Amino acid sequence: MPSVSHAATEASAAKAPCPRCNVLLVTFDALRADRLGAYGHSKPTSPAIDELAARSTVFLRNLSQSGSTISSVPSLHTGKFPHTDRLLDDGKLRDSEDTLAEILSRAGYRTMAVIAHRYASCEWGGCQGFEKVDSDYEAPEAAETTLERAHKMLASNDREPFFLWIHFRVPHTPYAPGRDAFLAFYDGPDDAPKYYEGESPNAPIPFQTQRLLRAYRERGEPVTNFRALGGRLDLTPSIVSQLGALYDGNVRAGDTAFGKLLKSLPAEQADRTLVVIASDHGESLGAHERVGHNTLYQDVVHTPLIVHVPGRKGARVEVPTMNVDVLPTVLAAVGQPVPAGLRGVDLLGSLPPRTRPILAEYSNGQVIVIDGWALHSGRQPHLFDLRTDPGETKNVAKERPDRVRDLEVELEAIRESVDEKAAEREDTPVLEKLRALGYISDDQPVE
Ligand SMILES: [Zn+2]
Structure with missing residues (x-):
């Protein structure tokens, strides 16, 4: 526990934008930033989040610190890098690390968590510092069920200030939002083969995907073998596009639950509640021939970060930020x-420089982003110019060896800045762990 003088505490409280406010941290599993209206999505996936975002600070270029829950959630809770700072012991957050919940608990907050996904749960250290935890989730859990559990948690609470963390499973797979939600986001031809129709409209989605594959093969659509959670999958462009509509349906389900949660707070309580929306990682929806996460490409690590301080005007911030900024903020x-x-760093104080290195990582690979350039480290580094190539389709490492060198120097500086004690600890090879659990396929996440 860091020792802090009483005078220092008083001083920070005096100029704080929301002194001793409640904190509501809402995370959605596998929510990528660009599928929200507030981040430019053209479809109505997020009316409730957008409404709050208009009265909040929206960090437009935020990155999660990993592409999988098991690494990313501990990073969010501690404000440190998951592997560089050796946060994990056999995949679980180390007890010796100080979490936001522990810090707020010591400051007199009632700390509560409602968790709807295994890899964010107590088994992996997700509960560290929370006095009251409901991680009795259904697998997979619908957003409405998570909402009910959150309502119960709030109703049973008799103390303020509180810190409540809610981790929704949606929009994580299974992408099964139901027929109406799918059709709301489907934009292909009416007469084309699609999900939720035919002889078994309510069959499990993987079964329906196979039906669609047969139909689109017959129509002569090109078939590509994709890397997907748990293995490989043949898909055509029409099916990939429809998977995006299913995903959007899941996003909307999360948004609807979030909207109801906010509405349920009494007005005077909402006026003293800081709300933070974030995600542990995004989702590939076809780019790089992948569906799912566990990579460090931008579609997987570019995640939303929205901070609502009651009474503060809305703002949209282009300066790059990271999930590790959540704790200090x-x-x-x-x-x-x-x-x-x-x-x-505290993002509501003075913003960090645009050139601050932004990092996402696994135990066996890192991506560093500085000033619009993304370097994927490794024996053969890949360099992408995100300003002209946001989808990371053209590796320009050979054309720009100067940039590769600059970014490698910054990456090395981060590695060298590790706390001595942490550096002595062993890092958990998280991907190996996930593979052993059958959670991901044998493919490497970073090439
Ligand atoms: Zn996740």
């Missing part, structure tokens, strides 16, 4: 001192 906002040794 929340602490500073509610007037708590920010511990030393974190990777993140």
Whole structure:
């Protein structure tokens, strides 16, 4: 526990934008930023989030620190990098790390968590520091069910200020939002083969995908073998596009639940509640011949970060940010001192420089982004110019060896800045762990 003087505490509280406010942290599993209206999506996936976003600070270029839950959630809770800072012991967040919940708990907050996904749960350290936890989730859990559990948690609470973390499973697979939700986001021809029709309209989605594959093969659509969760999958462009509509349906389900949750807060309570929306990682929806996550491409690590301070005007921030900024931002906002040794910064204070290195990682690979350039490390580094190639389709490492070198130097500086004690600890090879659990296929996440 870092020691902080009483005077320092008083000083941080005096200039805080929302002193001793409640904190509501809502994370959606596998929500990529660009499928929200607030981040430019053209379809109505997120009316409730967008409404709050208009009265919030929206960080447009935010990255999660990993492409899988098991690495990313501990990073979000501690403000440190998951592998560089050796946060994990056999895949689980180390007890010795200080979480946002632990810090707020010591500051007198009632800390509560409602968790709807295994890899964010207590088994992996997701509960560390929470006094009351409901991780009795259905697998897979619908957003409405998570919402009911959140309502119960709030109804049973008799203390303020509180810190409530809600981790929704949606829009994570299975992409099965139901027929109406799918059709709301489907934009292909009416007479084309699609999900939720034919002889078994309510069959499991993988079964329906096979039906569609047969139909589109017959129509002569090109078939590509995709990397997907748990293995490989043949798909055609029409099916990939429809998977996107299913995903959008899942996003909307999460948004609807979120909207109801916000509405359920009494007005005077909402006026003293800081709300943060984030995600543990995004989702590939066809790019790089992948569906799912567990990579470090932008579609998987570009995630939303929305911070709502009651009474503060809305703003849209282009300066790159990271999920590790959440912990210091929340602490500073509610007037708590920010511990030393974190990777993140308080985003509501002065913004970090545009050239701050942004990092996402696995134990066996990293991506560093600086000023619009993304370098995927490895024996054969890949360099992408995100300003002209946001989809990371053209590796320009050979054309720009100067840029590769600059980014490698920054990456090395981050590796060298690891706390001595942490550096002595072993890092968990998380992907190996996930493979052993059958969660991902044998393919490497970074090439
Ligand atoms: Zn996840």
